[in-house]
Each structure stands twice: as structure tokens, then as C-alpha cells.
Amino acid sequence: MPTVPGFAVEINHVSYTYPAWGVDGATTPALEDVNFTIDEETKLGILGPNGGGKSTLIKLILGIIKPTAGSVRVFGYSPIEARERGLIGYLPQRIEADRDWPINVEQVVGLGRACRIKPWKKLGADDHAAIAKAIELVGLEDLASRPIGALSGGQLQRVMIARAIAGNPKLLVLDEPTVGVDIAGQQRFGKLIETLHRELDLTVILVSHDMRAIAAVADRVACLSRTLHFHDTPDGLTPAVLAQVFAHDVAGVFGDIHIDAHLAETCDDPSHAHQHQHDCGCSENEGDA
Amino acid sequence: MNEIAPAIIAALVIALMGGALSIFVVLKRLAFIGQGISHAAFGGVGIALLLGVHGATTAGAMGQLAIVVAFSIFAALGIAALSRTNQGRTDTAIGVVLSASMALGFVLFTFVESKHDHDEHGHAAQGHEDQHHLIEEILFGNILDTTWPKASIAIAVAIAILVVVWFIRRQLIFWAFDEPVVDAYGLHSKRITYIFLILLAIAVVMAMQIAGVVLAAAMLVLPGAGALNLSAKLRAVFVYSILIAVGGAAIGMLVGFEAGLPIGPTIVLIQSVAYLLTLIAKAVSARLRS
Numbered sequence: 031m032p033t034v035p036g037f038a039v040e041i042n043h044v045s046y047t048y049p050a051w052g053v054d055g056a057t058t059p060a061l062e063d064v065n066f067t068i069d070e071e072t073k074l075g076i077l078g079p080n081g082g083g084k085s086t087l088i089k090l091i092l093g094i095i096k097p098t099a100g101s102v103r104v105f106g107y108s109p110i111e112a113r114e115r116g117l118i119g120y121l122p123q124r125i126e127a128d129r130d131w132p133i134n135v136e137q138v139v140g141l142g143r144a145c146r147i148k149p150w151k152k153l154g155a156d157d158h159a160a161i162a163k164a165i166e167l168v169g170l171e172d173l174a175s176r177p178i179g180a181l182s183g184g185q186l187q188r189v190m191i192a193r194a195i196a197g198n199p200k201l202l203v204l205d206e207p208t209v210g211v212d213i214a215g216q217q218r219f220g221k222l223i224e225t226l227h228r229e230l231d232l233t234v235i236l237v238s239h240d241m242r243a244i245a246a247v248a249d250r251v252a253c254l255s256r257t258l259h260f261h262d263t264p265d266g267l268t269p270a271v272l273a274q275v276f277a278h279d280v281a282g283v284f285g286d287i288h289i290d291a292h293l294a295e296t297c298d299d300p301s302h303a304h305q306h307q308h309d310c311g312c313s314e315n316e317g318d319a
Numbered sequence: 320m321n322e323i324a325p326a327i328i329a330a331l332v333i334a335l336m337g338g339a340l341s342i343f344v345v346l347k348r349l350a351f352i353g354q355g356i357s358h359a360a361f362g363g364v365g366i367a368l369l370l371g372v373h374g375a376t377t378a379g380a381m382g383q384l385a386i387v388v389a390f391s392i393f394a395a396l397g398i399a400a401l402s403r404t405n406q407g408r409t410d411t412a413i414g415v416v417l418s419a420s421m422a423l424g425f426v427l428f429t430f431v432e433s434k435h436d437h438d439e440h441g442h443a444a445q446g447h448e449d450q451h452h453l454i455e456e457i458l459f460g461n462i463l464d465t466t467w468p469k470a471s472i473a474i475a476v477a478i479a480i481l482v483v484v485w486f487i488r489r490q491l492i493f494w495a496f497d498e499p500v501v502d503a504y505g506l507h508s509k510r511i512t513y514i515f516l517i518l519l520a521i522a523v524v525m526a527m528q529i530a531g532v533v534l535a536a537a538m539l540v541l542p543g544a545g546a547l548n549l550s551a552k553l554r555a556v557f558v559y560s561i562l563i564a565v566g567g568a569a570i571g572m573l574v575g576f577e578a579g580l581p582i583g584p585t586i587v588l589i590q591s592v593a594y595l596l597t598l599i600a601k602a603v604s605a606r607l608r609s
Contacts, residue, residue, distance in 0.1 A: 092503050113505045120503035127497040131346060132551045141493045142504050149486045177551045197504070 037103070038201055038233035039068040039091060044100035046086050059098070060086040062257045070200075073227055073234040075248030077241060082255040084237045085123075088205055091235070092120060105200060112201075116146060119194030119232075123205040125186055129179045136174045139164055139192045146197070164196040167226055184215070188222070195226060202226065204236040208243045220246030323576070325470030326462040330529050330568050330586070334538065336477040338564025339484060340522050341543030342556060343515065347495040350544075352516070353536035355413035356395050356523045361532045362420030363390030364457050365427030377468045384472065388524050394420060395520040399512065428454060460531030460583030473525050480518055480525075491515065492553075529568075530583035541590040542567070548597035563593045 047059040061083040068074050078084050089095045090102050093109025104112035112118055119142075127138075140161045144153060153161075165174050168188040178186060187207070194202060204223070208216045224247075227234055236247045244251060253259040344350055364387055367373065372382040394416050401412035465473075484491065494501050494511045501508045519539070526535035546560035571586030 094502050113503060116505060118503060120500060122500050122503075126499050128346065130547075131496055132547060132553050132556045133496065134552075137553065138496070141489075141496065144489045145493045145501070145504060145506055147489065149488070179551070203503075 036070060037067045038070045038072070038105060039235070040101075040103040041066050041087075041090075042101045042103075044090060044097045044102060046083075046090060046095065047098050048086075059256065061090075061097075061254075063100075064254070064258045065100075066252060066258055068233060068235065070233050071227070071231055073223065073236070073247055073249045075244030075251045076235065076237045076254050077244050077251055078237075078239060078254035080239055082239075084239070084254055085205065087254060088203060088235075088237055091203060092118060116197045117200050119197065119199035119202045121187075121190055121194050121202070121204045121207055123207075123209065125183075125190055127178070127186075127190075129186075131178065134175050134177050135165065135170055135181070135189050135192075136161060138178055138189050139196050142193045143197045160198060161192075161196050164192040167195065167229060168192045168222065191222070191226075195230060195232075198230070199232070201233045201235065204234065204247075206238050206240075206243075207236065208238070208240070208246070211243075213242060216243050216246040219243075223247050323463065325467045326465040326582075327572060329465055329470040329473045330462055330572060330582070331565055332474045332477045333525050333529055334542075334564040334568035334586070335561060336480050336522055337526055337538040338542040338561040339481055339557070340519065341539050341541065341564070342546065342560050343484075343491060343495050343543075344519065344539050345543040345547060347515075349519065350536065350540045351410065351413050352395070352398060353519060353523055353539045355398055355417045356391050356520050357527060357532050357535040358417040359394030359420035360387050360391045360524055360527055360535075361424035361457060362394070362422075362427075363387035363424075365424035365431075366390060368431045369427045377466065380469055381472065384524070387527075388521055390420075391520040391524050392517050395516040396513065399516055456531070457527075458531050458533050459581060460527065460529050460534065462529050462582050465528065469528070473528050476521060477525055480522055483514075483518060487511070487514065530587055534583055534587045537587045537590065538564070541587070541594050545590075545594040545597040548594075548601040563590060563597075567593050 041064050044061060044064045045059050046061045047057060064083075064087070076084060076087065086095070090097055091104060091109060093102075093104075093113055102109055105117055107115065107117070109118075140153065140157070143157055143160060147153060147157070162171075162174075165171055168191050170185065170188055170192065173181065173185065178189065181189065202223075208219050211219065223234055223236070226232055234247065236244060238244050344353055364383065367383040367386040370386070372386060373379050398409065398412045398416050401415060402409040405411055490501075490506055490511055493504070493506065494508060494515075498508050498512075501511070522539060523535050526538045529535075530538055542560040542564035543556075545563045546556045546558075549559045550556050567590035568586050571589040572582055574580065574589065575582040575585035
């Protein structure tokens with residue numbers, strides 16, 4: 031049963047350490063004492079360096095892994111309950127679906143909804159209406175019956191967004207959705223998410239290492255590098271905070287934002303600064319284990 | 320005709336099951352796992368022989384089938400577990416399980432045979448020949464000695480598999496299409512993987528009744544592979560796959576009985592020809608369109 035109404039996600043003092051026999055045998059926690067809440071119908075951007083625990087946080091919210099310490103609630107439910115109730119829509123970073131499949135846009139969008147329908151029942155009028163609306167919201171109504179093999183990468187991503195919203199979720203989780211997309215593309219993506227947010231009263235979580243991708247979508251920002259450093263509106267995100275999150279990596283990530291690397295040391299005690307440097311050095315694959 | 324009726328009906332129902340499953344096998348790229356399972360079944364036959372369970376009587380045949388099914392499921396789950404600890408290298412896992420099971424099968428056959436020789440000195444040569452005949456039957460199938468009890472079990476199991484697949488069709492399609500995301504949609508990808516591997520293991524053993532160890536996996540690949548050349552619509556692909564599977568089995572049996580050829584390999588040959596024809600049809604229609 032829902033505990034505290036009004037919060038889409040509650041992360042209560044969550045830590046997570048990957049098992050020692052994992053990818054590289056490392057036992058440093060991927061997340062340490064992360065503690066924050068996400069209000070319903072906000073668009074939260076979670077900014078952090080590669081290896082900072084973003085993917086781990088997503089897996090915890092989706093209930094794919096359980097926290098080593100602390101607890102996660104999604105609309106008051108455990109994450110597994112929440113996703114079984116269809117409250118969560120999810121757009122993965124890499125689209126791994128096979129393009130050679132004999133399946134069209136409408137069928138792909140329907141998958142997420144159909145898999146919850148009893149086997150002896152057919153898709154009803156409300157299902158077809160929800161699928162059609164999802165396709166319309168992402169602007170693919172002209173391509174509804176086209177095989178997915180005939181779509182561009184951007185169109186396929188919109189199909190996957192439509193699939194995520196076709197089940198009427200209340201929370202939409204986007205994992206690095208605009209990697210390798212130019213600024214104009216990020217702006218268009220931001221507009222699309224804003225439309226979905228307005229039309230469907232969605233709470234949106236967008237995770238990225240790219241400040242511009244976050245700025246295009248989010249109205250609130252949290253910074254994550256093993257632990258949560260900041261949780262506020264984007265205006266309050268000062269270079270000092272960014273430097274703390276990204277340690278010495280800042281200049282590399284934000285080529286056009288000038289930040290003095292010394293700030294990193296003034297914001298943080300030396301041992302911590304060293305930790306961040308270590309975290310930032312990890313490969314991106316760390317979080318995908 | 321009455322004598323071969325159970326064989327014909329069993330072959331058609333098993334082909335139908337193969338036609339339905341083969342779509343998932345091909346789309347999920349599990350064709351080689353099917354090979355691994357069917358060869359592992361040979362190890363299962365060896366174990367059944369060692370335990371003194373063999374197909375001479377109906378009860379013996381049932382016992383043998385149960386042992387082979389259990390061993391094949393064990394091998395399928397073993398392949399899944401091995402490839403997970405092996406950074407997802409499924410081909411290595413299959414290679415290991417396939418070779419180990421074949422080796423185990425041959426070692427046990429030889430061991431049981433040598434024990435047999437010791438017991439009955441005078442009939443050593445005769446026993447040897449039986450053994451070779453038995454191995455050939457297991458490898459390439461022999462549906463001609465299918466009796467009604469054996470056929471009924473194969474038919475019932477094949478229909479049960481079809482019913483389960485129909486029940487979980489939507490989850491199976493989602494899983495086969497995009498496994499990494501299904502958990503986020505409230506499904507359990509690991510559970511679906513295990514269920515499908517178990518279904519596949521049982522299906523392979525049923526197909527073995529017709530086509531034997533070497534060719535069983537072909538019946539679970541060829542129809543789907545051919546159907547995918549003919550259409551880009553999911554529903555049509557299912558229909559074509561079942562047509563190729565059942566049609567191939569029917570024509571294979573007709574040709575096999577007329578010409579006195581081994582039935583299982585003939586069915587697989589006919590399905591292979593059908594697959595080639597779909598490739599040609601695909602190439603021709605692509606050229607006509609351009």
C-alpha cells in the first residue's frame with residue numbers, strides 16, 4: 031500500500047555494492063547513502079559522470095536489483111510491485127531490439143500493454159485507443175503500419191518511447207536518451223518529453239552525463255557521483271557543484287563551460303576528491319553489469 | 320496402413336509444434352542451442368541404457384523417454400548457466416555441453432555393450448550389430464516402429480507445448496524481440512528464458528522421435544527460417560512456418576514410404592528444399608520490386 035502520498039519516488043538512505051564476483055571484482059560501493067525524493071509530475075534530470083552510479087540508480091528504481099542498504103519506494107510501492115502495476119515506463123540507453131523482426135510500429139508499441147492482458151482475451155478498444163494515442167503523441171501516426179526495419183534510428187527511439195507510455199505509466203525513466211544527438215535534436219527531444227509530461231501528467235527521470243541533455247528536459251536537477259551532491263532547480267547548479275561532481279573531469283565533459291579545477295579541491299576534502307577521480311576513471315560499462 | 324498410422328499422425332503433430340516453436344528459435348537466435356540439446360539427449364539415452372531402461376517394451380520406452388527428457392532439460396539449463404558465468408558466450412557453453420554429452424553417450428553405450436558381451440559370450444557378434452542399429456536409430460530417427468502408446472505420448476506432449484506457447488505468446492514475443500527491457504514492463508526475463516528453454520528441450524526430444532539426434536534441431540529451425548523469408552508480418556510468418564513444417568512432413572513421408580527412404584532425414588531434406596525455395600522467392604520478389 032502507498033505509504034506517503036505525493037512522492038513519485040522515495041530513495042531512503044540507499045547504498046549499493048555490486049557483488050565481489052561481478053565485472054572487475056571491485057567492492058567499492060556504486061552508490062553510498064543516497065537519500066532524496068522526487069515529487070509527482072516533476073521532470074528530474076540526474077547528472078553524473080560515467081561510472082557515477084546512474085545506471086545502478088535506474089536499476090534500483092526499476093527493481094532489477096535490490097539495495098544493499100536502505101529502501102526504494104515508487105508511488106509508495108516496492109519497485110517490483112510498481113512495475114507489475116504498470117506504473118513505470120522505461121526507455122533503455124541502447125535499443126537492442128532486432129530490426130529484422132517481422133513486426134510493425136503499432137505491434138511494437140502494443141507489446142508493453144499486451145503482455146499484461148490475459149491470454150484468452152484480445153486487445154480491447156481501450157487498448158487500441160491507448161496504442162493509437164501513444165503513437166500520435168510521438169508523431170508517428172503516418173508510420174503506424176510500417177515494419178520497424180524501415181525506420182530511422184530517431185524514429186525507432188520514438189517507437190520505443192510510445193511503447194513506454196502506451197501502458198499509461200505515471201513515471202517515465204529515460205536512460206541517456208540523447209547520446210550522440212546534436213543540440214537541435216536534444217531540444218526537439220526536450221519538447222517531445224514536455225508534451226508527454228503535460229498530456230499524461232507524467233513524472234520524468236532523465237539520467238545523463240551530458241549537462242545539455244539534462245537542461246533540454248529537466249526542471250529539477252540532482253547530481254550523482256556515488257552519492258547525491260545536489261538536488262535543486264537547474265539555476266542553482268553552480269560551477270562549484272559541477273566541479274565537485276565531476277572532479278577533474280569537468281573540463282572534458284563541459285568543453286564550453288569554464289570551471290577552475292581548483293574548485294574541486296576547495297569543495298571537497300582531499301580523500302573524497304581522490305575517490306571521485308577514481309570513480310570518474312571507470313569505464314561506462316561499470317553501471318551496465 | 321494401420322501399422323504406420325500412429326507414426327504418420329505423430330510426425331504431423333510434432334512437425335506442427337516444430338513450426339510454431341521455430342519462429343521463436345530463429346528470431347531469438349537459439350538454433351544452435353537446439354543442436355546442443357538434441358546432442359545432449361544422446362547422453363541421456365546412454366544413461367537410460369546404463370540404468371537398464373530401454374525401448375524394447377512400452378514401459379521401457381516411457382522410462383527411456385522420461386530419462387532423456389530430464390537429461391535434455393538439465394543440459395538446456397546447464398547451457399544457460401554456463402553461458403552466464405562465461406560472460407554470455409553461449410557458443411562456448413553449447414560446444415562444451417554438446418561434446419561432453421555425446422562423449423558420455425558413446426562411453427556408456429560401449430560400457431553397457433562390453434558388460435553385455437561378458438554376460439552372453441556366444442551372442443557377442445549379434446549384440447554388436449544390434450548396438451550399431453540402435454545408435455543409428457537414435458542418431459537419425461526411426462518412426463516406423465512407433466506404436467500407438469508411443470505416438471499418443473508424443474502427440475499429447477506436442478499439444479501441451481503448443482498450449483503453453485499460446486498461453487504465454489505475448490510475453491514470449493516481447494521477450495524474444497527485446498529481452499533487455501521486459502523486466503521494466505513487469506515481466507521476468509529470467510523466468511521466461513527458463514520456461515522457453517525447458518519447452519525447447521522437451522520439443523527437441525519429441526522431434527528426435529522422428530528425425531533422431533542429428534536432425535531433430537532442424538525441424539525446430541527450418542520452417543521458421545523459411546517463413547521469415549516470405550513475409551514481414553508476424554501473423555503471416557506463423558502461418559507460413561506451420562505450412563512449411565506440416566507440408567514438409569507430409570511430403571517427406573509420402574516420398575520416404577514410396578521410395579523406401581529413411582523417413583526422418585527425408586522430412587528434413589524436404590523442409591531444407593522448402594527453405595531454399597523461400598530464399599529464391601525472396602530474391603525474386605526483391606528484384607521485381609526494385
